[in-house]
Amino acid sequence: NPLDYLYRDSDVETMTDGWDDVTAYGIDHVVDDPKMGWSRYVHGTRVLTRDPGFAYLRATVLALELCDRLVTRLQASHVAPHEALREAERRIFNEELFMPSHGAFSSIGATLRVMNYMCFANSKSKLAQQMVGAKRGWTWAGVQSLEFKSSGVLKTPWGQGTWGLLPLGKGAWAQFVGAIHLLRFESVGETPYAMFISTRCTDSDIVVGRMLPPHAA
Numbered sequence: 001n002p003l004d005y006l007y008r009d010s011d012v013e014t015m016t017d018g019w020d021d022v023t024a025y026g027i028d029h030v031v032d033d034p035k036m037g038w039s040r041y042v043h044g045t046r047v048l049t050r051d052p053g054f055a056y057l058r059a060t061v062l063a064l065e066l067c068d069r070l071v072t073r074l075q076a077s078h079v080a081p082h083e084a085l086r087e088a089e090r091r092i093f094n095e096e097l098f099m100p101s102h103g104a105f106s107s108i109g110a111t112l113r114v115m116n117y118m119c120f121a122n123s124k125s126k127l128a129q130q131m132v133g134a135k136r137g138w139t140w141a142g143v144q145s146l147e148f149k150s151s152g153v154l155k156t157p158w159g160q161g162t163w164g165l166l167p168l169g170k171g172a173w174a175q176f177v178g179a180i181h182l183l184r185f186e187s188v189g190e191t192p193y194a195m196f197i198s199t200r201c202t203d204s205d206i207v208v209g210r211m212l213p214p215h216a217a
Helices: 021-025 034-039 061-077 082-098 123-133
Strands: 012-016 027-032 041-046 050-057 112-114 138-140 143-148 153-156 159-165 172-176 179-188 191-200 206-210
Touching: 012 021, 050 061, 050 082, 061 082, 123 159, 123 191, 153 172, 179 206
Parallel strands: 012 112
Antiparallel strands: 012 050, 027 041, 138 143, 138 206, 143 153, 153 159, 159 172, 172 179, 179 191, 191 206
């Protein structure tokens, strides 16, 4: 029973869209602007959104206020298609938990606990584990080998690039040699996420990639 693993110490306990400690729990993100002199370093926090697909709300006044705010804003958004409703729910849920009071917006102030991404795993964490945790390389149109690093670095035969996961577990993106590609992953037999179909954003050129066996990494 997943409810046995809740802490029950916050107004809201919810899954994360992250797949490791950095994406799930946040990191001190520093921007360097040399022309600002002694104040050149600006610190901020980067963390992925939370997933309202599985959330536990305690019987508190602030949790009840959050529910009321979500319902009110969703009804006012007038979204009808199921996919659009899911996107609106995710956006509003995160805004109400993230955003500070400012202008006409008043933050509810509900306390938040993010669930362990390994115990309450989302589809992106499973995909990321397959891409990175398998410690294998990948082919690109038959050419070896691509390596998806946990830091977001992508190593390719044509030079270094970057990669990341798309929202709602819809695959990944990869950027190298000045082009961005969208990767949709498929299962091969009993192995999930063992191949991908890449579509280049500029001209819709399609390429197939496959996960290499361990000895080929």
